[in-house]
Amino acid sequence: MTGMRWPLVPLGEVAPLVRRPLVVEPEGKYREIGIRSHGKGVFHKLPVSGLELGDKRVYRICPGDLLFNIVFAWEGAVALAGVGEEGMIGSHRFLTCVVDRERADASFLRHFFTTPTGLAHLLASSPGGAGRNRTLGLAGLSRIPVPLPPLDDQRRIVARLDAVSARLKACAETTERQEAELAAMLQQAFARITAGSPRARMADVAPLVRRPIEVEPDGQYPELGIRSFGRGPFHKPSLSGLDAGSKRLFRIEPGDLVFNIVFAWEGAVAIARPEDAGRVGSHRFLTCVADQTRVSAEILRFWFLSREGLAALGQASPGGAGRNRTLGLDALSRIEVPIPSLDAQAWFEALHARASNLRALHAAAADDAAALVPAMLHQTFSPAAC
Template structure:
């Protein structure tokens, strides 16, 4: 393979398109996923709500990154659907010289983890999460550039592999979604009888804070994703790094939510893998009376997007991003309680769903490993 040692500055240039923010306008906005996973649409920037006086328009095919999150791979090639969006000065953009490099090839270069690791070595700032990679450092990055025909061949292979991975993941997601919806629909169908709706306080009992914080001890925290995506293992913090005097230790089968984000579906039942973690006092924790309703049924109901209007109606506060659901308000919400036979049917469906996902675990792992392996092959071969 014919290749040439070059810097990114040889094949692309910083290309900023500043626009003054004008009163009365809104500006389509994007964010960048970490770990080379591309861009995503965000809420439009309203001139009346931003402190920025200048925003920067981006174009399809440009390379863009987040200065603040470059250390964890927040680089991307701008896709067609985000052409014309606007970003702040924290998102430098570059235009590729198409006479020397295929923009899609450079985009794939930035999806390769070795590229971010090399650039991270040149980051500046105090602390890992405050380090920034400046455009000059990006442009100095050296790599091996094949001829255009070879670049396009590699792009075609990588694009085809990415499409195959996406199709396979979509099929798995569809099976998962169909089974989950079947379980959810049993609950809502039971709810067609008004008499089965009961206050959450009839089957939830709030647990007290039970972990006294000591400065020299480290605590493994749980977090809760928004939009019904469940509970996850978060970070480990030393007791001297936060101000809460007490925490709650969560157990598998407990129900919890963050007061601040519950209105957007950040709630759920604690999974086995999060048993024994802790949460702050901002996360009310409840035991579920399984004699009335199975924890998995509660989890299935409250992580359903159809519960969002109910959750939002229970939130208090004037600022939408600061609204909270206090425990008393949550306990006053109502949930339909299916019959014992219906709950057994729901549990059977959920067990089948878990079995399907478990059977596909190896396939999913292989799919997730495919693109990194191909990127290693493509760019190691190019060097």
């Protein structure tokens, strides 16, 4: 069917807007829906009482409704109500279109609105600025032209897309389970090599090393950032010398164990990679250099991201939450870290490297999988077909 041009009909002709206003009882209990952007479906908000809803206008949702969040429809806040949405409500910001089942398949229309063509129509029908200033107009929505191949063909297309999505979901769940098993295995292995091992202060095995640089007004200084929760380093845009002003900058070298002192307590710890060479950090980024004759940076990084290590960083970061918790230089230097034997360290690092390679394969497969359904949608709803 993708080689043929499908007829186009206004959405309002096959899926008109239907409103089911609900009278709110003060003693009643109600549960509202929400719609995630980017075609990620419906979610359920916490139950509220009629008193909490007050004079808010709400409407009943029914299974099979084609749903649009008028504020974020332009970025794919489109979904299909299922049996789980029976009895739920939505505010005036949620439009419910009831599909004529003799002419159109609701899932087919939902898929269309997640394609670049469908999103472009929703964007054009949502005048205004970005974010909450862009609102989908009711009249504009009803006029959007939607492709309408024969109903049997619509159902076949939906069945094929849903089957692929189901397989991808099953694969993602398997990968998630494997990732959890990998993490547990590494934690157990690390616990074995560090059990009973001697301890040493950071100052003795991985002292702080500062490499201040002289900032030139016409220079460019690419910065390095560290994500929280052990998610590694990332590259910030370059900072010009003029923008840097009196800001102190320090050179970061590959192999450095880097701490973001503002968020170290939540795992903003990483090892600088070869591709991070030449990057700089402000005074908020501490670089420690491990004495390789005693302990590797990877062993230290793994420990600092363990429950015990994070607790130690938390104790060394006094203050309140967020930016009020700052890792102290002296406190970091006094933290005592486990020092397993070099043979045990080498064994663990080899194990960790194999796990990292497996995770890289998982990530590549996930990227390929994430591109599969959009590619199928593009092929199905290509301009030649629509």
